[in-house]
Amino acid sequence: xxxxxxxxxxxxxxxxxxxxxxxxxxxxxxxxxxxxxxxxxxxxxxxxxxxxxxxxxxxxxxxxxxxxxxxxxxxxxxxxxxxxxxxxxxxxxxxxxxxxxxxxxxxxxxxxxxxxxxxxxxxxxxxxxxxxxxxxxxxxxxxxxxxxxxxxxxxxxxxxxxxxxxxxxxxxxxxxxxxxxxxxxxxxxxxxxxxxxxxxxxxxxxxxxxxxxxxxxxxxxxxxxxxxxxxxxxxxxxxxxxxxxxxxxxxxxxxxxxxxxxxxxxxxxxxxxxxxxxxxxxxxxxxxxxxxxxxxxxxxxxxxxxxxxxxxxxxxxxxxxxxxx
Amino acid sequence: xxxxxxxxxxxxxxxxxxxxxxxxxxxxxxxxxxxxxxxxxxxxxxxxxxxxxxxxxxxxxxxxxxxxxxxxxxxxxxxxxxxxxxxxxxxxxxxxxxxxxxxxxxxxxxxxxxxxxxxxxxxxxxxxxxxxxxxxxxxxxxxxxxxxxxxxxxxxxxxxxxxxxxxxxxxxxxxxxxxxxxxxxxxxxxxxxxxxxxxxxxxxxxxxxxxxxxxxxxxxxxxxxxxxxxxxxxxxxxxxxxxxxxxxxxxxxxxxxxxxxxxxxxxxxxxxxxxxxxxxxxxxxxxxxxxxxxxxxx
Numbered sequence: 001x002x003x004x005x006x007x008x009x010x011x012x013x014x015x016x017x018x019x020x021x022x023x024x025x026x027x028x029x030x031x032x033x034x035x036x037x038x039x040x041x042x043x044x045x046x047x048x049x050x051x052x053x054x055x056x057x058x059x060x061x062x063x064x065x066x067x068x069x070x071x072x073x074x075x076x077x078x079x080x081x082x083x084x085x086x087x088x089x090x091x092x093x094x095x096x097x098x099x100x101x102x103x104x105x106x107x108x109x110x111x112x113x114x115x116x117x118x119x120x121x122x123x124x125x126x127x128x129x130x131x132x133x134x135x136x137x138x139x140x141x142x143x144x145x146x147x148x149x150x151x152x153x154x155x156x157x158x159x160x161x162x163x164x165x166x167x168x169x170x171x172x173x174x175x176x177x178x179x180x181x182x183x184x185x186x187x188x189x190x191x192x193x194x195x196x197x198x199x200x201x202x203x204x205x206x207x208x209x210x211x212x213x214x215x216x217x218x219x220x221x222x223x224x225x226x227x228x229x230x231x232x233x234x235x236x237x238x239x240x241x242x243x244x245x246x247x248x249x250x251x252x253x254x255x256x257x258x259x260x261x262x263x264x265x266x267x268x269x270x271x272x273x274x275x276x277x278x279x280x281x282x283x284x285x286x287x288x289x290x291x292x293x294x295x296x297x298x299x300x301x302x303x304x305x306x307x308x309x310x311x312x313x314x315x316x317x318x319x320x321x322x323x324x325x
Numbered sequence: 326x327x328x329x330x331x332x333x334x335x336x337x338x339x340x341x342x343x344x345x346x347x348x349x350x351x352x353x354x355x356x357x358x359x360x361x362x363x364x365x366x367x368x369x370x371x372x373x374x375x376x377x378x379x380x381x382x383x384x385x386x387x388x389x390x391x392x393x394x395x396x397x398x399x400x401x402x403x404x405x406x407x408x409x410x411x412x413x414x415x416x417x418x419x420x421x422x423x424x425x426x427x428x429x430x431x432x433x434x435x436x437x438x439x440x441x442x443x444x445x446x447x448x449x450x451x452x453x454x455x456x457x458x459x460x461x462x463x464x465x466x467x468x469x470x471x472x473x474x475x476x477x478x479x480x481x482x483x484x485x486x487x488x489x490x491x492x493x494x495x496x497x498x499x500x501x502x503x504x505x506x507x508x509x510x511x512x513x514x515x516x517x518x519x520x521x522x523x524x525x526x527x528x529x530x531x532x533x534x535x536x537x538x539x540x541x542x543x544x545x546x547x548x549x550x551x552x553x554x555x556x557x558x559x560x561x562x563x564x565x566x567x568x569x570x571x572x573x574x575x576x577x578x579x580x581x582x583x584x585x586x587x588x589x590x591x592x593x594x595x596x597x598x599x600x601x602x603x604x605x606x607x608x609x610x611x612x613x614x615x616x617x618x619x620x621x622x623x
Contacts, residue, residue, distance in 0.1 A: 042515035186378035187542065191586035191598055213516060216588025220596070239592045257520035258590055260545035263568065266527060267549070269520035273485045 003030035003070075004174055004207050005054070010067035012046075012053045020065065021278045023049040025231035027067070031175065036201065036208040038222030038239065040215065040254075044274055045228040047211045051177045054209075055094060056084050072174070090120045093168035095161075097180035102164055103152040109163045110136075110148030116170040135166040139196060158189035162196065169200060176201075177209045182217065194221055215258060219243055227251050230275055230285035232301070237311035247307035248315050249290045284315070292317055332405065333366035334536050335390070335504055340364070340399035342382075342389050359385045360396065361560035361609075367553075369503070372530065372537040374551030374568065376544055378583075381557040383540045387506045390538070391423055392416060403504065421451050424497040428509035430489035434481040440467075440492050441477040447499045466495040471525060487518035494525065498533070506538045511546070523550060544587050548572050556580050561609060566619030576621035578605045 010027045013020040024046040031037050041047045052058045054069055056076060069076040076087065088094075096102045104112060113135055114128035123131055129148075136144035139162040152160055161181065168176055178197065182190035198221065201208050210221055218225055218239065225242040227235045227250065235248035246252045256268035272289040281287055283298040290297065296316045305318035342360040347353075360382045367373040377383045389396040392408060401408040403423060411419060424447075427433035434443055441463050448459045464474040470491040481489055490510060497505055507526065511519040527550065529535060541547050547554055548568055555565040556579065564577040575581045582599040589596065612620040 042517060187544070188378065188582060188586040188601055190588070194588070195598070214588060215516070215590045219590045219592045219594070220588050243590060243592055254516055255590065257517050258545065259520070259523065259543075259549035263549045266524050267520035269524055270517035271521070273487065273518070274515075 002073075004033045004035075004072065005031040005209075006068075006070040007050075007054070008068045008070075010050065010053055010064065010069065012049050012058055012062060012064045015061040015063070016278065019278065022231050023062065023277060024053060027228075027231075027233055029226050029233065029236065031207045031209060033174070033207055034201070034205050035224065036210055036222045038218035038225040039209060039211045039228060040213065040218055040225060041228035042213055042274060044230075044277065046231040047228050048179055050228075051094065051179050051209065051211055054177065055088055055092060057088075057094075086120070089116055089168075089173070090122075090171040091173050092175045092177065093171070093173040094177045094179065095164045095168050095181050097183050100152065100157070100160060103160060105152055108149050108151055109155065113148075113163070113167050113170055116167050120171050122171055131170070132166075135170055136163070138169065139163070139166045139200070141166075156189075157185050158192060161185065161189075161193050165193075165196065165200065169204065172204060173206070175207045175209065177211070179211045180213070181210070183212070183214070190217075197221065215243075215254060227254070230280060231277060232285065232314060234286065234315070235307070235311070235313045237308065241308060241311050245308060245311075247311060247318065248286075248313040249292045249317075250286045251313075253289075253291075331368065333402075334369040334404065335367040335538070336400075336402035337366070337386075337390060338364050338400040338402070340386065340389055340401065341397050342385055342394060343397045358560045360389060363399070363557075363560075363562055365555050365562065365565060367504075367536055367538060369536055370530070370534050371553065372539050372551045374547035374554040375538060375540045375557060376542065376547045376554060376583075377557035378542060380559065382560040383542075383557050384508055386557070387425070387508050387538060387540050391420070391425060391506060393425070421447070421500040422502050423504040423506070424500065424502040425506045425508060426490075426493050426497045426510045429513050430486055430493055431481075431513065433493060434489060436481055439478050439480055440472075440484070443481070443492055444495045444499055447496060451500055453500065462499070463495075466499060469498065469529070470495045471521075485518075486514050487521055490514060490522050491525065494522075494529070498529065501533075502535070504536045504538065506540070508540045509542065510539075512541065512543065519546075526550070544572075544584065556583065558606065561622065562612065562620075563606075564619075564621040565612065566616075566621075570616065570619050574616075576615045576619065577623055578602070580621075 008028045010024055011022055012024040013022045027050055039047045053064050058064060110132045113132035117123040117128040117131055133144045133148050136147055141147050141159060141162050182193050212218055222239045225237060225239050226233045229250050235251045246255055253270040257270060259267055270289055275285055283300055284302050287293050287297040302314045302316050304312040304314050307313040307318040340360055340363040344357045344359055345354045346357055348355060363386055375383045385394060388394040390401050408419060444463045444466055445459050448462060467474045467477060472488060472491050511522045514522060539550055551568050554568050554571050555562045558579050564580045575584060582601045585597060585599040610622045612622050615621050
């Protein structure tokens with residue numbers, strides 16, 4: 001199977017004080033047709049910048065400095081701006097965290113869905129309106145004819161997120177990037193939106209890049225998981241392996257710090273703080289916080305090693321394992 | 326709902342807060358009950374968790390207890406006195422015993438003040454000690470919450486989110502309060518940092534015999550830290566009980582729905598989502614004791 005999206009050595013930096021700070025550092029991953037990849041990390045880990053890089057929406061002083069983003073056989077980084085505009089929204093769609101700020105407050109939601117179709121020349125004005133109502137029905141917004149005439153402020157947070165999904169699906173993209181799509185929502189609404197995303201994915205045979213900090217959301221939604229730390233992917237594996245047998249000490253630490261396993265006891269926190277991207281350690285970025293730290297970790301950032309079947313980790317603990325093969 | 330045994334440190338009775346809203350200039354005022362007949366008790370040294378979704382009234386409840394928002398009616402008994410009867414001066418004196426830690430460590434600290442001044446301010450307001458004593462106390466508080474006293478002169482933006490929340494905790498503890506209301510104290514923090522701050526709060530509780538009202542939307546977190554829990558929905562408590570029992574045998578359908586919606590960090594977990602139904606709350610039923618100590622509005 002050829003990957004729908006194949007990213008290799010993507011590096012996106014921000015120029016600050018004359019220096020290039022790498023927000024995304026040598027990131028590579030594939031997304032297969034119909035697959036959901038969960039991109040997990042804490043704030044500043046580079047997961048959102050990765051998403052913006054795919055769509056070439058990184059704003060100065062940020063810029064993509066290296067790598068390739070091959071989507072349906074073309075490197076998006078070599079396309080003209082006009083060609084890239086035809087990709088955005090039509091072949092790759094993005095939904096954001098904040099369902100309020102992502103919608104325009106002065107247009108009805110029906111108009112905003114129709115606009116997505118008109119921009120890409122997919123329908124006449126009348127047809128776009130009809131299609132907008134159909135899309136609202138598809139995302140299960142009750143009473144779609146009436147809701148199409150509503151303005152964003154008349155809708156609840158969950159309804160707005162449904163509208164954003166309708167806009168994202170309007171041109172039948174092959175890849176949907178969802179950046180923390182449920183973070184601003186209450187847990188009961190989050191459950192509904194995750195159910196909807198799963199259903200839409202199956203119905204339209206979408207690939208999904210799901211960006212989140214919530215390991216519970218990842219467990220329920222993703223087929224494969226990539227864990228980011230300080231701009232790099234540190235572990236990648238099928239979802240079951242990530243939760244059953246995490247290999248990178250950071251992944252293990254994240255899973256152990258989730259409350260609810262033994263109420264009343266101390267949580268197993270990861271000590272220390274995320275390093276400043278402008279002052280990364282010479283070796284492994286997680287080294288200073290790592291419980292398994294040893295001298296090799298301070299030499300240079302570890303490459304990927306095979307840590308299990310279909311599981312790789314940027315960690316020297318797995319060096320010998322790879323050499324044994 | 327008085328529990329047997331010693332007098333509770335905090336006893337909230339029939340607390341109600343009404344907001345009047347006008348939806349249009351010519352329309353009559355509509356009354357919204359943000360907090361509706363809320364009653365619960367917290368015993369000394371205990372953590373009481375208040376959970377609910379946005380708009381449930383959990384934050385307003387916390388603020389009404391401190392009279393940061395004036396409640397419409399009800400009673401708040403704290404150390405045997407009704408806080409709602411206090412004069413302005415009495416309230417000020419009482420506030421040293423009841424403190425609050427806010428959700429957002431980015432906006433709750435004055436960006437123009439140094440960390441030392443932020444932590445020292447309550448001591449100055451309550452005229453505690455002389456300058457030198459206050460300085461020593463601030464350094465001691467810094468160490469208590471796991472901050473380096475060498476960073477006392479820094480400004481908030483020079484600290485990470487987790488460190489800023491530690492400053493918020495140090496400030497809340499400056500006057501040796503007995504009750505700390507923690508309103509979503511870790512929800513703005515990353516997972517790995519959340520665990521650090523939760524551990525800190527649990528350690529401090531043991532060392533200083535603190536009593537917590539822990540307000541949060543994260544059920545797993547509340548389950549972890551609380552001895553007893555109340556679940557709020559649209560201003561009312563719909564269920565209240567010992568944590569283990571409430572989480573293992575929820576009585577109110579809303580509690581069951583809420584628990585069923587929490588994502589489980591296990592790809593093989595079996596999920597049975599329960600959608601919320603309006604008829605669960607119509608008519609609003611009073612709390613009744615389903616099992617001793619475990620109340621539900623069913």
